[in-house]
Amino acid sequence: MTDSANLGVDIGGTFTDVVLETGGRLFSTKVLTTYAAPEDAILDGMRQVCRKAGLSPSVLTRIIHGTTLATNALIERRGARTALITTEGFRDVIEMRTESRFEQYDLNLVLPEPLIPRDHRFTLKERVDAGGNVLHPLDRADIEALAEKLQGFDSVAVGFLHSYLRPDHERLVREVLAEKLPNLSVSLSSDVSPQMREYERFNTTCANAYVKPMMESYLGRLASRLADEGATCPIFLMHSGGGIVSIETAAQYPVRLVESGPAGGAIFAADVARRHGLDKVLSFDMGGTTAKICLIRDFTPKTARVFEVARSYRFKKGSGMPISIPVIDMVEIGAGGGSLAHVDSMRQIRVGPESAGSEPGPAAYGRGGLRPAVSDADLVLGRLDPDNFAGGTIPLHPDRSEAALRAEVGDRLGMDPVQSAFGVSEVVDENMANAARVHAVENGEDLADYTMIAFGGAAPLHAGRLCEKLGITRLLVPPGAGVGSAIGFLRAPYAFEATRSVYMRLDAFDGATAKSILSDLAEEASAFVRSCDAHATILTDAKLFMRYKGQGWEIPVALDADLTANPTTEALRDRFTQDYAALFGRAVEGLPIEITVWAVNASTPLAAAQPTPDATASDRAEGTPRRLFDPVAGAWADGQSIPRERLTDGTMADGPLAVTEAETTVIVPRGFTVTGRADGVLDIRRPG
């Protein structure tokens, strides 16, 4: 398909990024997000990139879209008028949460309000037990009576206990409501998130129901507006798990779109990893308010099964809503260029999660910001060029940064502005390093043999120091980092993960059943992918979620092709025991092992990455002198400044060094060497 023309569109909080890839070239633009009608910005951006590329929207071959609209609707509580129907006796599951306080030392703690208030939660007499048996059948007449009370609601979530084992009752509700209230949007917990643990499942279903009418309407308008412009090609949505789904599936399960933007970033990093043949990568995406960190093994981002959205209390774990969907497993912390610093009662410097945002912005912007942000520290430490920030569009004021640092940090701790800036910078870097370490350990990984790939406006300033803290010796900074997520959408495969909860103990292992579960799942997942592309090759891979009987959390155990085709007790036991010991030190002796969830992922092969050839030349670039603060020595050092375009394929320079470009600055620490690569990537390494 040499004449393909694919469009990637990422709607973020501030900007809508549009990227067109055709004939091996990328054309991109950023337009302001238009909240009232988000499709306006997409159309505007599409026209701009099509004009740049000199082609008409009618020749576009596909459009891949990711958006934070669903996330923002959940955070800002701007969703549909939604009801919950649940099992009698369990009206308050989403309100009682885990019955715990996510912050143990606050007498005035306020818990987040449930997404659906108590007077919008209704119950029906029915019950299924933990074995999937019906204890109390659901009476159709009860549903019909309840339908009367649902007039005036736009959307309804249905969550019954143990419905992940037996969805019959939830389906009966859908059937009756479809007759009685045909315009009501219905989301079933057994469809949206068929997993054990009622609080997470119900909440995920409520979130889906809450954003569904809005997303359905938005996606419908988008498709018709695009068609009006001549763009009649298929439209796909990026989902939070890093794959893409049809626009119809997205409208049914909009909760799966919540983290689609950051997921695109992870796919972007995975693509860079593939071009450079890196099998262990830490992607580091740092923007204005948050930093996202993700592990990428063998060119595939790590995935997880639960995610927390709309944290209400300083990003604190537990203060948001759990959403159990397949997600790219990343940590997101309140650490960005705009994160504000202060000194707490312990005389400790704290940074974030509060952010200066774009208004008033960091003190350096001169727009009335009086508190120091991370960007102010970067400016004072010589990492940002005051006259060339954001392509020169925003002049920076170092004196205001210094004043803010002095007022909020220096005067309280008896430090000068430079020391204060150093403290702020070190604290935010350490916060990010800690998040990365925790994430790595949770995944049983040691970061020392990882390569970091950094993108997002603020990442290139901090990535070098982060590498030092994490013991990482190689860092890549790709070009186009400002629109990384939208580029990532274009690199995502068509993928679908089919899962099934079937408990099976290894000491009562049934090979024939196991084989048939795995082949059914492969069939189901492949059929979906086939519906996106009738001709592509489809790859499948299987994994089992396994644990010792009695544990509540499983570890994923990947099966190779042989084991998938011919699963045996002995081989599965060996695989599990090995993986378990690697994670937790020692295997447990003498306990039975069980499988809880079976999963098969089907996907189209990734487009062949064009490997980046090793650099041939080895020129040395000399820049202009520039003073940079060296955080390892805690003192100023004489370094240099080089424009990014000078670092062509094979051209090298030694740190300490600032590589300047229109969007940002890349800091190369002392002891590191940067080499330009053929694909425009800056390849930064610590020798030895």
Place this chain on the structure above:
Amino acid sequence: MSVQNQIMWNRLISIVEEQAQALIRTAFSTSVREAGDLSAGIYDRRGRMLAQAVTGTPGHVNAMAAAVAHFMREIGTDTMAEGDVYVTNDPWMGTGHLHDITVVTPVFHKGQLVAYFACTAHVVDIGGRGFGADGESIYEEGLQIPIIRFADKGEVNKTLIQMLRVNTREPDQVIGDIYALAACNEVGLRRLGSMLDEYGLPDIEALADFIVDASHDATVQAIARLPRAKASNTMTTDGYATPIVLACTVETHPDHVHVDFTGCSAPDPKGINVPFIYTVAYAAYALKIAIAPEVPNNAGSLAPFRVSAPENTIVNAKRPHPVSLRHVIGHLIPDTVFGAFDQIVPDMVPAEGAGALCNFQVSLRGPNGERSEVLTFNSGGTGARPTLDGLNATAFPSGVMTMPVEATEHAGPVVIHRKELRPDSGGAGQSRGGLGQFMEVGPRDGFAMEFRAQLDRMKFPARGRKGGAPGGPTVVQLSDGTQYPAKARFQVPEGQTVQLAFPGGGGMGEPSQRDLQAVARDVRLGYVSEEAAKRDYGWEA
């Protein structure tokens, strides 16, 4: 140096969080893996707690703060070696009852002992009479594990495993949990080792001093701002067969606060007595959350809160008094302390709340003799705050979670028929007490069930403050209406279920002063019935 110490302090906090997460992911009992009844922390080589995971409960964390010193003495630091793991469930040296297993792992760096990791978790069974207050001495409450080696230079103590296997009702879960405790310390020590490598440090002595001194100073500064005063409070609670009086006197000094528990009842014949270590834990927690909540919890920040209690009282019960349900009294200590502290600093602390977790355990027996133990943790309402309502069905002072109903029903042949908020149980007031909850539980068809209630606040519900009304009292009954006391053990007749109403928190301020819009909201959401709104608040629809 200061910046570096600050960074490493944050690192220690993240290490203990990882330690706690590893425990949750590897544990077997629902109390640990679903409810988070555990704690994890790091100690310097003098045994001072430097950081604790926030995933945990104060009774564990603050009790465990003192535990490591016992391990150092009993094991002998000169005999410690790499690969060692130590264990105990001694209530007086661990965390207050035999169901809590504490595991300590020494950390060696370049051949030197530099630190310890410790963790505690509540296991589902430890033998004896089973979890409940029925024992009349510690000997009836289960297997006692003195401070011994679980692993000796990496070699697991097979004798201990054999002992546990024959002495506990759910041996796979209990043994699995001890492995999980060892695994989580292992995760911690790997991480501490790499931090020392990264910073090129031989030990954490300087860092430990920095943490302890900074935390101590910040706490003392907060205490210095308090008025100097002395105030007393008493609170009567249900007890087992006879009511128990809890009494305390709080006195502020320039550099410390002292709580003394003179005036408390004598030890009870049944297992609701509290080892002193657990009393200290909750008294210190109450003062810390009121006075210096933002200071991280460690040996330095805990030291200025001094606690004393006469021997031979229910809050300082010695061996061999039974202590299985020490939390039922222990969880009420913060309310006791708050009642005194409120007289020193008004409008800071809440009214009385449910206090004790609303736990029950059931034993199920099947037609073929199969047995199963199922434990659940649940919460009533917290007391009203000066400017905020109490929290509905939320644990305080404990930090544990409830188990998902679906997970509980997978743990044994039990059916939870109801678990939802209990309207009208929050004490009326200008700010309203938090709501308790209703639960109803029975066996699956074909199983016989024994029920063990471990509740309080039945005869003495949570009192309001400043004109606020008390919270709703606890109710335990069969579906035919037969009533039981708050602490009881009984067979559930075939075809019946157990119906429970857990207590609400007390209100604060005169109900007539409550904002009418808040009352209207309470009625709309069904937190308060129309009748109660009319009666208590003069509300008209």
